[in-house]
Amino acid sequence: MDNYIYLLIIVITVVLGYSFRFLTISGSIAAALVGILTMLGLHIQGLFLLGVFFVTSSFWSKYKRMQKNKVEERHAKGSQRDWQQVIANGGGAAVASLLYYFSPEPVWIYLFSIFIASSNSDTWASEIGTLSKKAPISIRTLSIAENGTSGAMSILGTFAGVSGALLIALLSFILFDFSYDLAILIFIFGFLGNIIDTMLGAFFQASYQCTQCHTETEKTVHCGHKTKKTRGFSFLNNDLVNFLSSLIAALVGFVVYTYL
Template identity: 55%
Template sequence: MLEYAFILTFIFVTALAGFYFKLLSMSGSLAAFTIGMAVGWGFGLRGLLVLGFFFASSSFWSKFKSKQKIKVEDKHEKGSRRDWHQVAANGGIAGIASILYLVYPSPVWLIGFLISIASANSDTWASEIGSLSKKPPLAIRTLKPAETGTSGAVSLLGTFAAMAGASAIALISFFLFDLTPFEALFILAFGFAGNVIDSFTGAYLQAIYKCNVCGAEVEKLNHCGKKTSLIGGKRFADNDFVNFFAGLASTALGMLLYILMT
């Protein structure tokens, strides 16, 4: 009983702190609390520590050298303060895996949970750290230089950051959940794969708009006070959709392979 009281307090304080420090909107804070409760029920304090590391590290990197990222944020629909859509896109799969583990205890749900967090962490580190690269990223579709912050464009710094992000979750999971070295490497590989899937989905499916005032290519529905025009991708595929799809795809593939191999 004492453990559950501590877990509830931990989740509540974390969600409240996220709102207080303007890392989360009110809806984002409520979504974080909900997902935290699911993870706490399913995987206890150890699961919350993995989720907490993702939240803390992603928040840190989103604020790191934020002045250099102002131009990048202008391209995106949302800023660094996450709403419930963004929280669900990055943590929703982890929450679902936690509930399913609670109902149907099986190691495969733990692997799915950890892959989903590794994927989200890999993608977040790639985006936030990669945007600080001194060299422009290369667009996947054309292999030509693109503006920093362009979805579907990759840089060497961002790729190393993605690998580091997945590795960090795999390493923490290895010690917290007493995984085998193979399982830790498995989580690392599919966590990084989530970032790769995100990049390709962003390149070929994510909606791109053009500002009718300044002519800039952005991911926003409105820019310079006017509605933008869709010039590429699918209207439904915003950044939240891409993040969720990439996490779901890497998690599902990882779980399927894990079942076949065990």
């Protein structure tokens, strides 16, 4: 009976996410899959943690949306998440939950929490940081950059990233009865995922320039014309950067866990 209730919660959440334009159709399908895999392994606790990430990240993505319109010109996608964005942010956690279903070892819950903490930290940093009144600093050039530039950091965005990782670590501590040490590690590696994301964005993610308005952007088409790649690897877009940063943080967290 519990599984049917959990499934109903997933369906309602996905429908609401699509209705409020947080998710595209493909994003809704992917979100349902991530929710089901989370339900199988970690039940209501996992769904709650996943739900906190989804609700808070969706809120911050819509918060003061009008002020973010200019910033979105730099991003490849808007605030409505498609399947690639959903998998990039929730796919690793879903796999960790599935592994726990087949092999109920605490390490999978720990890694699940790191995946969520990393995604939450990065999303909060990106969405809140773009509202900073003080321009961010590019870690590649160490010069002032415009809001929304990949690989740039601001004080507000950094504080938001720390807060996002800390929230998930605290909730993991409560939901899964972790020790203080593990909760601290979830916080550290969650925020580390955000830092890795910034570094990958600065040095390796593909960046383009519009040939018409000369805006630096992640889009391959801007102002109705194909953009010119200025740096990075063409295959390394923002979705892949998000996924890799969480994966690397989780792998480092796994190594540390094995030596505890």
